[in-house]
Amino acid sequence: MSSAKPVPAAGAAKPVTTIQALNMALEDAMQDDKNVLMLGEDVADREGGGVAGVTRGLSSKFGDKRVRSTPISEQAIVGAAIGAAIAGMKPVAEIMLMNFTTVCMDMIVNHAAKLRFMSGGQTGVPLTIMTMSGAGIANGGQHSDMLESWFAHVPGLKVVVPSGPAEAYGLLRSCIDDEDPCIFVEPIMVLFASGPAPQRGSRIPLGKANIVRQGTDVTVITYGKQLQEVMAAADALKDISVEVIDLRTIAPYDKETVLASVGKTKRAVIVHEAVKDFGVGAEIATQINESLFGKLAAPVHRVAGKFSPVPFARALETAFVPSKAEVEAAIRSACGKGGK
Amino acid sequence: MANTQAQNAAKATPSRETLLDIFRRMALIKQNDERFRQVIRTGRLIMPYYSTRGQEVIPACMSVNLRNDDYVCTIYRGIHDSLAKGVPVKYVWAELAGKATGTCKGKGGPMHITHPASGVMVTTGIVGSSMPIANGLAWAAQLRGESRVAVANFGDGAANIGSFHEALNLAGAWKLPVVFVCQNNRYGEHTKYEVTTPVDQIAKRAASYGMPGIHVDGNEPLAMYAAAKEAIDRARSGGGPTLIEAMTFRFHGHIMGDMDEYMPAGEKQGWIDKDPFPKYRAWLISQGHATEEALAATEAKIEKEIDEALEFALSSPEPEAIELRRDVFAQELAV
Numbered sequence: 042m043s044s045a046k047p048v049p050a051a052g053a054a055k056p057v058t059t060i061q062a063l064n065m066a067l068e069d070a071m072q073d074d075k076n077v078l079m080l081g082e083d084v085a086d087r088e089g090g091g092v093a094g095v096t097r098g099l100s101s102k103f104g105d106k107r108v109r110s111t112p113i114s115e116q117a118i119v120g121a122a123i124g125a126a127i128a129g130m131k132p133v134a135e136i137m138l139m140n141f142t143t144v145c146m147d148m149i150v151n152h153a154a155k156l157r158f159m160s161g162g163q164t165g166v167p168l169t170i171m172t173m174s175g176a177g178i179a180n181g182g183q184h185s186d187m188l189e190s191w192f193a194h195v196p197g198l199k200v201v202v203p204s205g206p207a208e209a210y211g212l213l214r215s216c217i218d219d220e221d222p223c224i225f226v227e228p229i230m231v232l233f234a235s236g237p238a239p240q241r242g243s244r245i246p247l248g249k250a251n252i253v254r255q256g257t258d259v260t261v262i263t264y265g266k267q268l269q270e271v272m273a274a275a276d277a278l279k280d281i282s283v284e285v286i287d288l289r290t291i292a293p294y295d296k297e298t299v300l301a302s303v304g305k306t307k308r309a310v311i312v313h314e315a316v317k318d319f320g321v322g323a324e325i326a327t328q329i330n331e332s333l334f335g336k337l338a339a340p341v342h343r344v345a346g347k348f349s350p351v352p353f354a355r356a357l358e359t360a361f362v363p364s365k366a367e368v369e370a371a372i373r374s375a376c377g378k379g380g381k
Numbered sequence: 382m383a384n385t386q387a388q389n390a391a392k393a394t395p396s397r398e399t400l401l402d403i404f405r406r407m408a409l410i411k412q413n414d415e416r417f418r419q420v421i422r423t424g425r426l427i428m429p430y431y432s433t434r435g436q437e438v439i440p441a442c443m444s445v446n447l448r449n450d451d452y453v454c455t456i457y458r459g460i461h462d463s464l465a466k467g468v469p470v471k472y473v474w475a476e477l478a479g480k481a482t483g484t485c486k487g488k489g490g491p492m493h494i495t496h497p498a499s500g501v502m503v504t505t506g507i508v509g510s511s512m513p514i515a516n517g518l519a520w521a522a523q524l525r526g527e528s529r530v531a532v533a534n535f536g537d538g539a540a541n542i543g544s545f546h547e548a549l550n551l552a553g554a555w556k557l558p559v560v561f562v563c564q565n566n567r568y569g570e571h572t573k574y575e576v577t578t579p580v581d582q583i584a585k586r587a588a589s590y591g592m593p594g595i596h597v598d599g600n601e602p603l604a605m606y607a608a609a610k611e612a613i614d615r616a617r618s619g620g621g622p623t624l625i626e627a628m629t630f631r632f633h634g635h636i637m638g639d640m641d642e643y644m645p646a647g648e649k650q651g652w653i654d655k656d657p658f659p660k661y662r663a664w665l666i667s668q669g670h671a672t673e674e675a676l677a678a679t680e681a682k683i684e685k686e687i688d689e690a691l692e693f694a695l696s697s698p699e700p701e702a703i704e705l706r707r708d709v710f711a712q713e714l715a716v
Contacts, residue, residue, distance in 0.1 A: 106523075116548070117516065122517060124502075127518070156495075159488060160485050160495035161495075220711035221711055
């Protein structure tokens with residue numbers, strides 16, 4: 042995240058990785074509230090403190106009953122988290138990789154998301170599911186999918202994707218505080234990125250986007266790892282004034298900020314790594330059209346993952362994800378300055 | 382590790398008061414079920430209904446061993462579990478009628494009865510999903526040092542879905558205060574037990590997960606009471622989980638309207654001929670635990686409660702459309 046501008050939640054301390062920021066967020070949350078629990082595969086220190094080290098040190102500090110390594114049983118993990126949540130705890134469940142949520146979709150979609158509604162408000166599920174994913178480290182087709190639009194489609198779930206360490210800290214604290222189930226997606230390339238350290242105790246509100254870069258000609262809406270490509274493209278386009286919005290929360294997304302910005306610039310480009318078809322960009326583009334049709338100076342453009350499983354070979358994986366060049370081309374096209 | 386019911390029965394003999402409490406809960410389930418079906422046939426209630434008639438003994442014997450603050454998770458065929466645990470009859474009826482006064486404001490329906498004040502935390506329409514969530518309730522109790530226990534009810538069909546194995550394994554590994562109650566009614570939907578399950582007793586699977594398994598006649602109150610007490614006492618005292626397989630039968634098929642064409646001729650009638658309700662009722666009288674008049678008075682009281690509940694349900698208001706925006710999240714959705 043070398044190109045990211047400082048964000049409100051960032052402090053003046055030395056840079057940290059997103060992994061370290063998430064670790065701090067979990068430690069602080071557990072320190073502040075004894076009801077906060079952590080469970081997942083290998084999360085305790087005996088097992089290494091999480092596959093990426095996000096939970097390192099927590100079981101040593103808070104005990105291996107509160108920070109509990111589980112069998113490789115995603116339904117049992119999310120089910121136990123749901124039960125603890127409706128009993129008044131604040132569980133954080135780690136599903137190691139986002140593709141593994143596919144084996145516990147019943148627990149997430151039929152139960153975590155719906156128990157509050159189906160009980161008429163009696164059983165809320167204050168649960169956070171942390172899960173990492175994304176292309177970039179040759180993990181291939183079953184360890185790389187960005188599935189945020191699947192969850193955003195389900196009433197009752199909140200979906201968050203941080204773009205750097207300070208965002209990760211503030212958003213995770215807000216997810217843990219929240220009374221409803223949150224899917225906290227950790228893009229792998231963001232996990233290893235460094236940035237300004239978060240301020241302890243800081244919160245970034247859910248459902249609020251961040252205008253990372255002010256501009257007047259075009260609005261680029263993105264989140265997660267792609268913020269990096271978008272900022273680089275915006276910096277490179279000297280003749281176009283690009284406004285960049287980091288959504289931070291995918292569901293519910295900050296429609297007000299997006300429409301206000303696009304209403305001003307009259308042009309929008311949406312960028313995400315997840316497959317374009319039926320994705321987050323499709324929904325946002327539609328809402329822009331519904332609200333701003335007739336005021337737009339160009340069709341809404343999308344730059345997103347190709348309609349393919351995430352491939353292994355580096356050349357293919359690179360071709361799969363949206364590139365800086367593709368983002369630049371889309372911005373130019375939206376602004377009527379050169380074709381796609 | 383499967384115990385015989387004779388061994389169980391020897392371990393615990395319920396008091397006269399408890400025997401009558403079991404009867405009251407069985408009658409509550411039976412009479413409500415009969416009235417549900419009657420009212421559905423008149424068209425005054427419109428819903429999918431999974432009758433629990435024939436399975437009354439299991440929740441009656443479980444619930445007399447449970448405290449109000451113990452947790453229960455159950456399934457779409459679970460109204461007997463909810464009624465036995467103490468969910469108020471009028472709110473159950475109002476929920477089935479889809480009314481704003483129902484347990485879930487009419488937003489859940491018969492497959493999602495929830496009433497935390499009575500300990501009924503989840504009713505799921507998904508086969509097998511009561512078990513992983515019951516573990517979490519038990520984990521919370523364990524962490525807080527409470528003596529509460531959690532009960533997960535499910536059918537024999539659910540013993541073949543992944544969540545059963547994941548949940549029992551986790552409960553065994555974590556020594557959770559949870560009781561898994563398989564109400565084995567011999568059919569998963571329309572498919573007979575032997576067609577889908579290569580082991581003769583589900584209770585035997587408990588050994589794989591490091592917990593005791595109890596195979597018991599779930600239509601025999603004394604044996605079922607002993608099994609329930611053993612398992613609940615073990616969970617409450619820190620001894621970990623138990624799998625109970627309680628043998629029973631559903632008298633009205635999978636779903637109301639079921640024509641039972643998939644059953645061998647005479648099978649259902651054979652079970653109805655052994656209906657545990659009149660059998661237990663007669664036994665209580667013959668053993669001098671109760672008089673005909675006393676049991677009839679219990680039944681009359683329940684019938685009156687059902688009359689009032691039906692009236693309450695039918696006269697209650699419908700939920701308003703704004704409810705679509707409420708309880709999706711804690712905060713009401715904006716228009």
